Amino acid sequence: MPTYLAFLRAVNLGAKRVFPKDDIRRVVESVGFTGVETYINTGNVRFSTSMRSRARIESALEAAFAADRGFEVPTIVFSQEEFRRVAEDVAELSAAHPGLARHYVYLLKEPPAHDERATIEATSGTEGRMVVRGRAAHALLRPGYQEGRVDPLAAAKLLGVATNRTHTVVTALAERWC
Template sequence: MSQYISILRGINVSGKRKILMKDLKQSLEKIGLTDVRTYIQSGNIVFKSVNYNANQLEVLLCNSIKETFGHDVPVIVLSDKEWRKMIECNPFIKEDINHLHITLLQSVPEKKSIEQLMQVTAIQEDKIEVIGKSVYMLIKRPYHYTKLTNRVFERCLKTKASTRNWKTALKINELLDK
């Protein structure tokens, strides 16, 4: 049985696309996922599955959420190995944890897309590094001031994106294999 992490984007924000985590958990168990655990209300899910790979799970979860809750929600799924590697590869790990964020991407962006992103963000005081399906961010000001949003990443990198602060990423890491 394989363990996965699913990150949903844009649920329970300002009262929009409301999904209670207990209801989400039940809906995922109905489609055959096991050991489903959630962390906070923003759509962080750890679960096990024997029948599907990460790409299949993204489609399955997206369809299930739309059918059950009526919301078209971007879903990113990583295996536990991918998640752990993402945690280990943070180039800014020695910085203050309060300034660290991670944007997870649905697919690995092309080199030319990364180059475009780096040009767009070159004038920012924030620092980023793209490694695989992750954009590591060092944001010195409060996050809501940055111009480095999911929309910027999606436009430049041509893939779905969802951002979490580093504390949340570490908390999700703790949920693995518990």
Template sequence: MTTYAALLRGINVGGSSKLPMADLRALLTELGHGGVRTHLQSGQAVFTAGRGDQESLAAELTGAIEERFGFRVEVLVRDHAYLRAVAEACPFPAARLTGKQLHVTYFSAPVTQERFAAVDAAAHLPEEFRLGDRCLYLYAPDGLGRSKLAEALSRRPAKGLIATSRNWNTVLKLVEMTADGA
């Protein structure tokens, strides 16, 4: 059995795409997964699976949510090893920052620096970003809600690429929660 985190994009935000965590836990259990737990109300679930890979599990959950709840939610599934590696590779001094200052955007596929070439990084200082393994680290000293750099980075849509962001506290909590079965 492998322990995974499902990262759902854009649920329970702004009154649309309402998905109670109890319903998400029930759905994952009905799909045959074990050890199902959720974190917060913003779309994180941890579960174990003895079959499938990250992409097939994400597709399965995406389809099941659409069938059950009538709306499409983009889902990324990542295992403990990946989540831990992302946390350990953080290029910013995470231990000295608050959770609201540091964020990780997880991508469904690798992204390159060229994707963000039009973003004038110097114009957004002291905010900064760095790319990692299918992720982007964002240092936003005043938080994500006030970040002009986050806004500029999000203007780079790519067809078929799923992206979802989590603050550093959630990043660490998912590493901890998935470690239980690792």
């Protein structure tokens, strides 16, 4: 049975979008998925299912999360192989850009079209560089970027449905689950 990784967007931010990892695990199991594990409390979950369609898996999870929580929880699903490639890109980009202050990885529900990709990458500037690879957009932030800004390169609004993780979390998840 195939194994997938799901990333929940905008959970555990503030008092109104609370979704503890034990509850996430319970809801994923209630959909019939097996081998469910979570990692830290930012909406990372691994599971197995006989379903093959990423869109159907995302829809099933989003419906179950909304029913349980009372608010929408956009969910981005990757196969283990897809996520392994994201982690390989993280390692490659980090090695090619030594001395980064931060490396954020935006996990995208859909890959951007060619012209959208160019627009996203054009947000690069003195604070850092955006690099799009498939369904991941990498914010490579240089020392001196305005720390504390949620979207220092102003690229997030161009990405569609997405959630971000640090390169450290992506690497740890790939080592743990892929």
